[in-house]
Amino acid sequence: MIRPLILLTLLAAPALAQTAPDQAVPAQTVPAQTAPARTAATDAAPGDAPVVQVLSWGGDFSAAQAATMARSFTAARAVEVRFADSDDPAGVVKTQVEAGNVTTDVASVGQGAAMRLCDEGDVLPIDPATLAPGADGQPAAQDFWPGTLSDCFVPTDIYATVIAYRTGAGAPPQTAADFFDLERFPGRRGLGRTPQFTLELALLADGVPPTEVYQVLATPEGVERAFARLDTIKDQTIWWEAGAQPIQLLADGEVTMAHAYNGRVFKAAQVDKLPLAILWDGQINEIEGWVIPKGAPRADLARDFVAHSTSPQELARFAAELPYGPPRLSAQALVDGFAAAGKPAMAPHLPTVPDNMKNALTVDPVFWAEHETQLRERFAAWLAAE
């Protein structure tokens, strides 16, 4: 009798000892603050006060969503918006739908994940006609960035993976190729330990125009070309795992240049006043947005929330809060109108302004859906080879 018990204890030990960092934890809620909201909340029975449960990425991102689109939705509709955090909302949505226990009404996911969830029937279709028209009166379908709005996915923001570098140490790098030039720009480099963005950066630095990167990467020769480029800096590279790491590595002087998320660099440079700057050449941007899980308990309210929160005004309001570009053409000009007093003007820091878009690549979710497993295996084998 004792043997199986010991075995069970041992097998369970890792699960108990290692806390999973990616579990969804309920985070801040947006309390119904305005007068009409209060009335509605008190009118309804305690259990059925209208609520929309949003699953988002946490941190500054959720906080900005809560402070902008969620607050104004609560004010306008007297519906409380509750946030839960996960660093893998798509995984949570898939798990909930497969388990038939959906508690999320709206989830923020990347475009690639949204495409997969949509193709596999895990999320509900959203009719573009229900979305707010552009600030110039264009219908929503024409106002969103071309190719970003899909059957079940409404974009909310565009963020970029950029080259961040320490300022004050010689001439600043000018192009993505400088990232791989250890002679002119000595010092170690920081890259994410993932083929995604890393292979694209290698090809951009190798002179492949953004429009052809994925065609090249779809061929075995293209993959070898990218790895050959990475070989030139492999022994000078520190591989990071989480988005906070490259900033820390740069701040500590462990690396002189690193691939990092533009929002993090912005915060480090503008708020924490660290000597960091962004090289926009070779930026790789990705789109995030809302999906509504199949079986969402309050799908109608969820649709209302999606429509409300993706109007050009709300998207611009959000972009004024965080340097994530609004994915609507007509929202771009509205951003600075929402800038709070004392805060830096956001427009020059957005990945979507023309100055920053000169040599920019937009991630192709279809490519990654098809080649991710293969390239991740190849990347792991490449990393392990001395």
Add this chain to the structure above:
Amino acid sequence: MAALDPHAAVVAGASGAAPDVTAAPLTTADGRPLARALARSQARARRRAFLLVLPLLAFVIITFVIPIGQMLHRSMYNDGFAAHMPQVSAWFHENPPGTQPDETAFAALAADLKTAADDRTIGIVGTRINYDVPGTRSLFTSTGRKAKSGFQPPYQAALVEADPKWGDPQLWRAMRNASTAYTSNFYLAALDRTRDDQGKVVMAPERQQVYVMLFKRTLLLSLLITFTTFLLGFPIAHLLATLPARKSNLLMILVLLPFWTSLLVRTTAWMVLLQQQGVINDILVWLGIIDSNGRLQMIYNQMGTIIAMTHILLPFMILPLYSVMRTINPSYVRAARSLGATSWTAFRRVYFPLTLPGLGAGALLVFILAVGYYITPALVGGSTGQLISNMIAMHMTETLNWSMAAALAAILLGAVLVLYWIYDRLVGIDNLKLG
């Protein structure tokens, strides 16, 4: 005998003349045979004891056995294709491997594609085939969109015209493989193997081979870390067990304090200490031991992984060792010394063997925890920081290939069970002392 009910089991004749043991069986006061009464009362006690553990048992089954069982099932069962493409799957079952796909096959395929596209299950089908033939997911989704408006016969020509890839024999082989829900393909892939044109098992292309190497690295690293925790933990546990209570309590707090600190905090602390611009390098430069250009690389490589994981797992070694060492009577070693043993002999022949149950428990705990760790190696391990658990996590959360994750996890589980079995053979699980 503890379960014997004293009221029911008054032995008949106990107060009378000396009982004749060989004659009539012993009976209780009310005349029932003693053996049966005893069995009944014991059964009742056992039932009561079982009811007590029932909640725990149910908990373990619901939270542990069932999920693991489901996961293991998933590693060899994936009906992503078979369930959503019934007609073409049926065609595969009727025709032996090697049959050229004919018009019937293409007609079945066209009909299935349309149904799957209408039901929004086409992505599942495409994903399943994409596991075997990378780059085919969009073939299914894009053809599915065209299929919604319907293909006209002849279907073979229509489909190949929609996308020439539909004529690819490799694609048809992959679809045949996927047409049965039960498959060994995920296990093959998890062992860097694949099937060739004839369906024979062969090694995957060399540049794609990664899992076997990661399994080996994970096991070796775990063994190494188990050994370093033993080297460092044994003297500490001995000190803890032999020092006077006040000092040993203080030491115990020092051992437990990091144990209560978050894993990520401890890992980050090691980064601050060990990195090239970190505390230790700064001190070494300040002392003039190393030159500022020759700063040591102590993290973002295997060394970082070993240091950080040894530190994190040390308490798991110290605590079982300590609990065993405390019960070892110091007079044994004194007796050995008085009989002429050197201190080394006394340690080797008397003290150390007595600590084995604690050592065994600690080693097993540390090893099994180390096998499953991935956050720490990923953060501090540099290019070598990828272990098999990272790949499992990747398949769970990023590529969403849960069958593959399950196959990798099942192999890891199997390897750990084999090691457990060997351990049982060598040391004996009954000698284990967990605390």
